[in-house]
Amino acid sequence: MLSRFIHLQKQVRPLFDTKDRIHGWDHALQVVENAQCIFENCSLNINSELLAVSALLHDLHYSVLLKNKIYAYIFESRISSRVARDVLDIYGIEFSQEEKEIIIKAIYNHPHSFPFRRLNKNKDLYSQVLQDADTMELFNPERAPVYLHKKQTKPRSFLKKLITNFNNYFTSHIGLYINLECTKHCSVKKN
Numbered sequence: 001m002l003s004r005f006i007h008l009q010k011q012v013r014p015l016f017d018t019k020d021r022i023h024g025w026d027h028a029l030q031v032v033e034n035a036q037c038i039f040e041n042c043s044l045n046i047n048s049e050l051l052a053v054s055a056l057l058h059d060l061h062y063s064v065l066l067k068n069k070i071y072a073y074i075f076e077s078r079i080s081s082r083v084a085r086d087v088l089d090i091y092g093i094e095f096s097q098e099e100k101e102i103i104i105k106a107i108y109n110h111p112h113s114f115p116f117r118r119l120n121k122n123k124d125l126y127s128q129v130l131q132d133a134d135t136m137e138l139f140n141p142e143r144a145p146v147y148l149h150k151k152q153t154k155p156r157s158f159l160k161k162l163i164t165n166f167n168n169y170f171t172s173h174i175g176l177y178i179n180l181e182c183t184k185h186c187s188v189k190k191n
C-alpha cells in the first residue's frame with residue numbers, strides 16, 4: 001500500500017545519522033509511527049503515504065547538512081524544507097510535483113510547537129499531523145534515557161527528575177502544544 005514510501009525509505013536510509021537518536025534514523029521512524037497513529041485515530045481524509053514521507057524526511061537536515069545544531073534549530077523551517085526538496089528531487093521521482101509540495105509544506109511548518117506554541121491549527125492537515133507526531137516524540141518517556149546518556153557530566157538523578165517533571169507537565173498541558181484533539185489518544189497509548 002505504501003510502496004513508494006518503502007522504496008524511498010530504503011534509498012534515503014544511508015543519508016541518516018544512525019547515532020543521533022534525537023534527530024536521526026530512529027527518531028524519523030518513530031515520528032512516522034506517531035503520524036500513522038494520528039492518521040488512524042483521527043480518521044483523516046488525507047494521503048497516509050505523503051504523510052509518512054513528510055515524517056521520514058522532517059529532520060533529515062540534522063543528519064546531512066549541519067554540525068551547528070543551534071543554527072539548524074533556529075532556521076529549521078527553511079533548512080529542513082530545502083533539504084527535503086533536494087532529496088525529493090533526487091530520490092522522489094515516483095512522486096508528482098504537487099505531492100512533493102504537500103510534503104515540503106508540512107516539513108516547513110513542523111518546527112517549534114514547543115516551547116513557542118507556533119502551531120498549525122489554521123494550516124493543512126499534513127502540517128498539523130506532522131507537527132503533532134514530532135511534538136509527541138519530544139515528550140516520549142522512552143526518549144528520556146537518550147538525554148540522560150548524552151548529559152553524563154550532570155548528576156543523573158537531577159536530570160531524571162527534570163525529565164520526569166517535563167513529561168508530567170506536558171501530559172497535563174498537552175492541549176497547549178498540539179493541533180488536533182484526537183492526537184491525545186496516540187500519546188496516551190505511549191505511556
Ligand SMILES: [Fe+2]
Nearest residue numbers: 031058059134
Ligand atoms: Fe523531529
